[in-house]
Ligand SMILES: Nc1ncnc2c1ncn2[C@@H]1O[C@H](COP(=O)(O)OP(=O)(O)OP(=O)(O)O)[C@@H](O)[C@H]1O
């Protein structure tokens with residue numbers, strides 16, 4: 001937020017990428033920041049574009065206009081679109097979120113940035129991406145590498161899902177097994193929430209142990225790979 005609110009920088013429009021693996025909370029963080037009251041006051045215009053696989057200049061310009069006006073643009077000719085875009089951002093300090101970007105095509109990035117240059121100094125583009133390469137190509141300042149939840153935060157989230165009213169059970173062994181499982185979720189919120197919800201319906205120590213040793217161990221062979229856990 002400090003960075004986004006800082007207008008005392010050289011370039012007119014700067015790009016800050018948020019990087020992290022799938023499910024870590026990049027979009028959630030961007031949303032929180034986007035909706036902050038301070039941002040409302042600081043920026044003349046706030047624009048949110050879900051990019052995903054469509055890193056096509058025309059599609060992105062269309063989506064920016066849709067975000068600015070609240071409806072899809074009617075005239076889809078590129079020069080009209082660009083004109084309309086300039087009208088929206090010229091001389092305005094804007095915050096644009098490009099959510100879930102995959103393209104590391106530097107030419108495409110350059111030409112998109114050129115279209116967005118006419119914003120007032122202090123305009124910012126926040127990019128969320130799983131790929132460090134995308135961050136490297138798009139950034140004008142160092143990317144923010146999002147971390148997972150720490151052990152305490154992970155446990156607190158897990159408890160809310162796995163136990164009735166979020167209360168730890170009396171059987172301490174169940175708590176221990178739970179903590180072992182949570183540690184292997186690598187601080188990734190949806191992994192913790194999903195596993196927690198699965199365990200909500202298991203009551204005995206035996207069931208918890210069997211989940212950890214059978215279902216969970218199968219999906220968690222590779223220490224660094226979180227996808228199998230999410231698949232479960
Ligand atoms: N700090 C958090 N505490 C609790 N839940 C969280 C937290 N951060 C994210 N989540 C939840 O985790 C899920 C995934 O978050 P999000 O969609 O932001 O991930 P992402 O990093 O954008 O993933 P992707 O790379 O797939 O776009 C969402 O359901 C979100 O509500």
Ligand SMILES: [Mg+2]
Pocket residue numbers: 026027028099100128
């Ligand atoms: Mg996302």
